[in-house]
Amino acid sequence: MDLTLSENQYNLVYNSLSFVIAAMGAALIFFLLVRSRVAPRHRMALTLSTLVVAIALYHYFRIFDSWSAAFSYVGGEYVQDGEPFNEGYRYVDWLLTVPLLLAELVVVLKLSKGKTRSLLIRLTIAAIAMILLGWPGEVADPDSTARTIWGVASTIPFLYILYVLFIELGRSLDRQSAGVRKLVDGLRYIILATWGVYPLAYIAPSVIDNEATAEVVRQVGYSVADVLAKPLFGILIFAIALAKSREDGYVMPGDTPQEDTQVPDDVSELT
């Protein structure tokens, strides 16, 4: 490798990785604290969100340390002369968290047992295939045909996941309330938008000639995508679980079943 980064380039990645650690840690505490606001029967989705950010928190500590150890500060620049930076942490993380993320969405909908089981099995297999097929391309030479071929191969299960979420799951949403349907709709577009960042980060080394710039774009891209796909996704799953809990008439232990709003929603009264 022997990559040389400017102080700003190195720090942009360094601070992005640290930002993700803080975001995952905060999300972990958040999901644990708001747990009791959701009816017990809707808590499994929240449990999965908690696992996802905990697993990512662990991996980002490792990624951060691997990044710091790979570079030395020499004459105002950062030279990659230590042990190689381990990109593998990301793929191990995704191998665990991507099936869990898809399971969050399936579980929170409370579809029939048969439908849930069938979706979980197919989405898990597709997610694992997507990640395993991406890995050989990730470690291949940036300009090699191998990188392109593995990238394309990895895109096939990705498209299958999108097909399941947008076409097949769409048919199962009729029984959900209008409020929940709207939240699920938003969630699917977040998957589309944030999961779209991963392929862009993946192809960065192939389309950006400057090796240092490509590496910075890739690392920052993956980091931003992880924050959107895990804590933000989990917060929306929590919103769905909360909406469904309220529809079920669930009241938190110790709480009075009164409305949240003590004032009318009419904004004109407030201006």
Place this chain on the structure above:
Amino acid sequence: MDLTLSENQYNLVYNSLSFVIAAMGAALIFFLLVRSRVAPRHRMALTLSTLVVAIALYHYFRIFDSWSAAFSYVGGEYVQDGEPFNEGYRYVDWLLTVPLLLAELVVVLKLSKGKTRSLLIRLTIAAIAMILLGWPGEVADPDSTARTIWGVASTIPFLYILYVLFIELGRSLDRQSAGVRKLVDGLRYIILATWGVYPLAYIAPSVIDNEATAEVVRQVGYSVADVLAKPLFGILIFAIALAKSREDGYVMPGDTPQEDTQVPDDVSELT
């Protein structure tokens, strides 16, 4: 850089950073322990306070380590000869915590859903703009025009936040009880006073000629401001949530609904 600090200067920053770690850690435990004193429906504000101090605790551990690693003890002085001190941690911290701090204040008031949503969106955007605009100035040369320009640009969203809190939010306080109104009033002045320390720390390198003194003032200033703006602010948010819980007639599970004071309120009887 090659900053040289006297033992006292170095230690003042070092001990200030350690003080903040202790304060954030204590606040984290406090917010977790007093959680059940607040009615479930008022706990979201407390949850946000907990996240803020947890995120800051993480960052101050990093800031402390970065400070220690940046200097060597040579001949009775501290010479900055290691990796550069990473000022970025503070900005990453604020990027996460300032929107959460503003959300604490909005959420605890329990305004209408529409008003809450509108305030949260606008205050979050303004907070992020304020921090992102400050960053290029922070890393610019102390005497450069760039530092002044970015500083002024960052002040515009800051003034907008103050406008929302003092003018717009003021109109929404009519429906709050006198006790809560008084607490919110105090809170807004604390925001004004403590957030005012940040710009002072920011301009320190431009107005103080001695580089070492300027760095010490800046680091101690940011540290003191963070303790006031996070743990102290959170305690006041807790006081508001507690007052509102009592107004709602909330009694802690397992507690008897008797008064806290067992002695007569008439002080003359006690003297």
